[in-house]
Amino acid sequence: MRYKSQSVAYWYFAVAMVLFGLQLVFGLLSATKYLGPDPLLYILPFDVTKVIHTNLLIVWVLTGFMGATYWMIPDESRTELHSVKLAYLQLILWTLMGVSAIIGYLFRYGTGNKLLEQPLPHKIVIVICMLIFLYNIGMTIKKSGRFTTTEGVLLIGLVSSAVLFFPALLYYENYTVSIFYRWWTIHLWVEGVWMMIMGAFLAYLLIRLSGADREVMEKWLYVIVGLVFIAGILGTAHHYYWVGVPQYWLPIGGLFSALEPAALAGMAIYAYSAMRRSGLAHPNSLALHWTVGSAVFALFGAGLLGLAHTFPAVNKWTHGTLITAMHGHAAFYGAYAMIILAMITYTLPKMTYGRSEKGSSLGYWAFWLQISGMFGMTLSFATAGLGQVYLERIMGMGYLDAQLKIQVHFLMLIATGALFALGVALFIYDFFRHRPRFEADDEPVEDAPVKTRDS
Amino acid sequence: MTNRQARVFAIASTLIAALIFLILTLDSHRQFGELTNAENITPEVTRGKDVWHKYNCINCHTLFGEGAYYAPDLTKITKHRGEAYLTAYMRDPSKFYDEQTHRRLMPTQDLSEEEISDLIAFLDWVSNVDNQGWPPRPIMVTGAAVPTEFVADTDEASAAPAGDTTPVTAEDDPRAQGEYVYQTASPACTACHSTQPGVDMAGPTLAGLVTRAQAIIAAESYPGEAQDVEGYIRESIVAPSAYLVPGDMYSAGGTSFMPQGYGESLTEEQIDQLVAYLATLK
Incomplete structure (x- = not known):
């Protein structure tokens, strides 16, 4: 670590890790309820475990984004953070917000509005945290006067995330209109501005890890951002199927969300070619695994599995089935969970004592267990969803009876989910087993030196 | 492509997509009320x-x-x-x-x-x-029923006469026409009733209906007015509360959960057809 203030990232990552672990507890609990009967029916019913599962995801991913940003900005702008105190204050507020929201959900204190269940006071704290964050980052860049393209993309992504949260603060009389604006926040986050954030981290990591030429990487970053937005903004339409909005959203959704894989394929090719050029010469090849893995898994989960049910003629049968859960799990994990795990794996050797730059075998186990576990979970949801679509939607079997017929896929879901949880447990253990280290090193100021095949 | 061209591409495509999106949003607001x-x-x-x-x-x-x-x-x-x-x-x-x-x-x-x-x-x-x-076809809570009409696209189904397997022209047997009414009445009988023995959904199974109807109207406790099986079935359709099948899931406070409006929503002829069909369920 070159700047002492980068160490705030460690605490952000630590909080993210704890919340990630908790998210899995509630995920596994929800999965077992698919098998039933549920002994916790009146203590912890499915709606509670599910809302906690998805909210923890959002909170830990955002915590990870913030931590990764606090690491990356000093590196890119070559200066200490504007205010370490503010960064810690923000983390404390943010964590309190997250934890109290989760406790509230246990007692059904929430808005009951899908993915935006946070009560209004919590939403206001979220806005305050975002403002502190953006101020701190903005002032850091302003102070240094060095502003890279990668930073620019990241910053626009973060500012837009905050702006797009505003529709979530409003009250809508008409349920259909509230659905319409829910996706301004959620969809334009995950398939728009968060993609910019992911792209920026990807570019940062690839420049550091593969020694790829900054000029070239940043040029392609622009192209990817352009592709993401052409497909992503109008692709919001695929959330407007069958919810009571005008008909024209159907063809628009079909056309533009079919383009989304192009942006994601671009990202995967971008990562892979950067890796090929460098020949994995950076010592931290575990971080490179996560980085390239993220781009590839996002192409699979977000791109291809999204495409699988995005055309209206297909979606009218699959809409509202476990097919959506299949896509959601693989997409979120590939695009967002993995890019944060990549940032953590890259930065951790610089922030802890006694950790090998190359990564431990424990770290590789964590990587492969998670990948295979998540792949298995995705297949379980896919097979369960296909069964559901054919039995319930096409053959006309009742919902409850169709669910009984696909029990075997829920068994597979729990088995592969356990494998995934084991991978995550190893990652978390590996994270905490080395003591943190908060001194700055005398690293060279250039982008990290890298041995290439030619040199 | 130069770095600058790439940047122009990113900014321009974002702005164009956002502009189209905003225009469509405004137009959607124009239509929300009606839709x-x-x-x-x-x-x-x-x-x-x-x-x-x-x-x-x-x-x-x-x-x-x-x-x-x-x-x-x-x-x-x-x-x-x-x-x-x-x-x-x-x-x-x-x-x-x-x-x-x-x-x-x-x-x-x-x-x-x-x-x-x-x-x-x-x-x-x-x-x-x-x-x-x-x-595109009803999502049921329980049971398994495949009314042929809904297997086709909704648009086509409402325009064209029902599928090949259900004859519904005026020359057809009234029992066949009744089966069609059974599947297409609103709400469809199939949403709550099965004709499989032992399959009780929101309503009781209609398998063995005739045998049960005979026993019900013969019993002294029967409060309704039907004299024969056809009369009992007709009464169940137009006045569901006249006789209540035992069970908390079928009625409360002397009122059947079955929709009360079939007497109005179906024509006299359709009810005749439906009764003729149901009277085949021995």
Whole structure:
């Protein structure tokens, strides 16, 4: 670590890790309820475990984004953070917000509005945290006067995330209109501005890890951002199927969300070619695994599995089935969970004592267990969803009876989910087993030196 | 491509996409009122929406196919189940479904009577929103019934006469026509009744109907007015509460949960056909 203030990232990552672990507890609990009967029916019913599962995801991913940003900005702008105190204050507020929201959900204190269940006071704290964050980052860049393209993309992504949260603060009389604006926040986050954030981290990591030429990487970053937005903004339409909005959203959704894989394929090719050029010469090849893995898994989960049910003629049968859960799990994990795990794996050797730059075998186990576990979970949801679509939607079997017929896929879901949880447990253990280290090193100021095949 | 061209591409494509999106958003606002029957959003419907949110319904059920996927979609539920049924169901779901059988059960939510009627008003408003005819065929809660009409596309189905397997022209046997009425009445009989022996859905199975009807009208305790099997079936369709099949899941307070409106929504001829069909279920 070159700047002492980068160490705030460690605490952000630590909080993210704890919340990630908790998210899995509630995920596994929800999965077992698919098998039933549920002994916790009146203590912890499915709606509670599910809302906690998805909210923890959002909170830990955002915590990870913030931590990764606090690491990356000093590196890119070559200066200490504007205010370490503010960064810690923000983390404390943010964590309190997250934890109290989760406790509230246990007692059904929430808005009951899908993915935006946070009560209004919590939403206001979220806005305050975002403002502190953006101020701190903005002032850091302003102070240094060095502003890279990668930073620019990241910053626009973060500012837009905050702006797009505003529709979530409003009250809508008409349920259909509230659905319409829910996706301004959620969809334009995950398939728009968060993609910019992911792209920026990807570019940062690839420049550091593969020694790829900054000029070239940043040029392609622009192209990817352009592709993401052409497909992503109008692709919001695929959330407007069958919810009571005008008909024209159907063809628009079909056309533009079919383009989304192009942006994601671009990202995967971008990562892979950067890796090929460098020949994995950076010592931290575990971080490179996560980085390239993220781009590839996002192409699979977000791109291809999204495409699988995005055309209206297909979606009218699959809409509202476990097919959506299949896509959601693989997409979120590939695009967002993995890019944060990549940032953590890259930065951790610089922030802890006694950790090998190359990564431990424990770290590789964590990587492969998670990948295979998540792949298995995705297949379980896919097979369960296909069964559901054919039995319930096409053959006309009742919902409850169709669910009984696909029990075997829920068994597979729990088995592969356990494998995934084991991978995550190893990652978390590996994270905490080395003591943190908060001194700055005398690293060279250039982008990290890298041995290439030619040199 | 130079770095600058790439930047122009990124900015221009974002701006163009955002502009188109905003224009379409404005146009959607122009149409929301008509598509969603906004004039029908009464205070009751709004309170019902608050009930829907307060009890976190969307984290098990789906509405317009959105939500969690752990419980049935409720977009058209008020088209399949009458108000009396839904009211009794929401008071205590365990009277209707068995957790051991279905491995899932809705926990009792302790809703007040007012909350229940508001929620039903909200769900009824939802069921009338113009959402491009989704779902393309009814999503059932339990049972298995395949009315041929719904296998085809909805658009085609409503325009063209029913599928090849159900004859429905005036020359056809009234019992065959009755089977068609059974599948296509609104709400469809198939939404709640099975003709498989032992398959009790929201309503009792109709297998063995004739034999049971004979026993019911012969019994001294029978309160209705029917003299014969056909008369009993007709009475059950137009006045469901005249005789109540025992069971908390079928009636409450002397009123059957079966929709009361078939006497009006079906023509006299259709009822004759339906009776003729049902009278074949020995």
